Amino acid sequence: MRVLSLVLLAATLFAPKAVKATEEQVVLGLSRDRVAITANFDGSDILIFGAIKRESPIPSGDPLQVIVAVSGPSAPVLVRRKEKKFGIWVNTDSVLVDAAPSFYAVATSSPFTEVITDTEDLRHKISINRAIRSVGADMNIQNAQEFAEAVVRIRAREGLYSIRENTVAVDEQTLFRTEIDMPANLTEGDYAARIYLTRGGKVISTYQTTIDVQKVGLERFLFNLSRQQPIVYGLLSLAIAIAAGWGASAAFRALRGN
Structure with missing residues (x-):
């Protein structure tokens, strides 16, 4: 009997532990997963919708929030600073922004700061400023961060970057939907559509799919x-x-x- 007890104890200690499954998961749908750029292409609207799959009742406490982020292909961008010298505008400092998406749109179910904490945003790089990577600026260049901010400002003016708060509709903490407007000046390539579920500002589940944008x-x-x-x-x-x-x-x- 003692030997059997020791065997059972050893089996319990060294048996692989079961990994707890995510309580809430995304089941996603897209109105289209391919955008064709033609001669008369003037933009496209993509409806992103989905449901929350659960193995247990809806958790109590903080309500479910949804973030949808759609990003285009990333590429380095050379940004130059202009200054007026001797009555004319000339290029002075320049910074190569290591990676900036050609298109970036974020839609949220509530104000951005209420949907996700700053720490979680830093971890998942969801906000526009954190989706841009710039680490190679010369030490002699002052205010190097302004160059990355200039990329955001210019592309936001062109309709390529946007944060759309309160545009994701969430029904009964189970169904969600939003519409992403894609402008006419798109760069072709694979566009990543990421969905984040959050509670109390913390990400509890993620899902990613791809939208193909091609000239035809x-x-x-x-x-x-x-x-x-x-x-x-x-x-x-x-x-x-x-x-x-x-x-x-x-x-x-x-x-x-x-």
């Missing part, structure tokens, strides 16, 4: 031609310009003749 039709043909056969692309552009000029001249002469 004539735009795709011309884009590939310009990259793969630049000489042919240049000659074709020249021929089109000459043909257009000749056509406009012929039409003008015909109108004068009448």
Whole structure:
């Protein structure tokens, strides 16, 4: 009996511990997972909706909050500072921002500061300023952070960066939906759509999917031609310009003749 008890005790101590599953998980849906950039493309609206999967009743306490972040491909950005010297504007300091998404939109179910704490934002890099990485500034450059802020300011003015508070509708702490407006000046590539569930400002569950943004039709043909056969692309552009000029001249002469 003592031997059996020791065996059972050893089995209990060294048995792998079960990992507690996340109590609330995202089940996501998209109105579309592909955006086609055509000649008359003037932007696109993507409806992001989903539900919360639970294995137990809705927890009491802090209400469920939802954050939806959609980001485009990241690339380095060279930012220059201009100063007026001797009556003219000249470039002075410059900083290479290591990585800045071409598009970034954050939608929240409540004001951003109420949805997530600063510590959790720092950990998951959700806010726009923390989604940009700039670590290579020269030590001699003053206020280097202003260069990253300039990227945010310029792209926000172009409609590429935005924080949309109170735009995620949450029904009965179970269903959520929001709409992300994507402007016409999109960069093609894979766009990451991230969903965060929070309670009391802490992230309790995350989910990520991809939205494919690509040029199609004539735009795709011309884009590939310009990259793969630049000489042919240049000659074709020249021929089109000459043909257009000749056509406009012929039409003008015909109108004068009448």
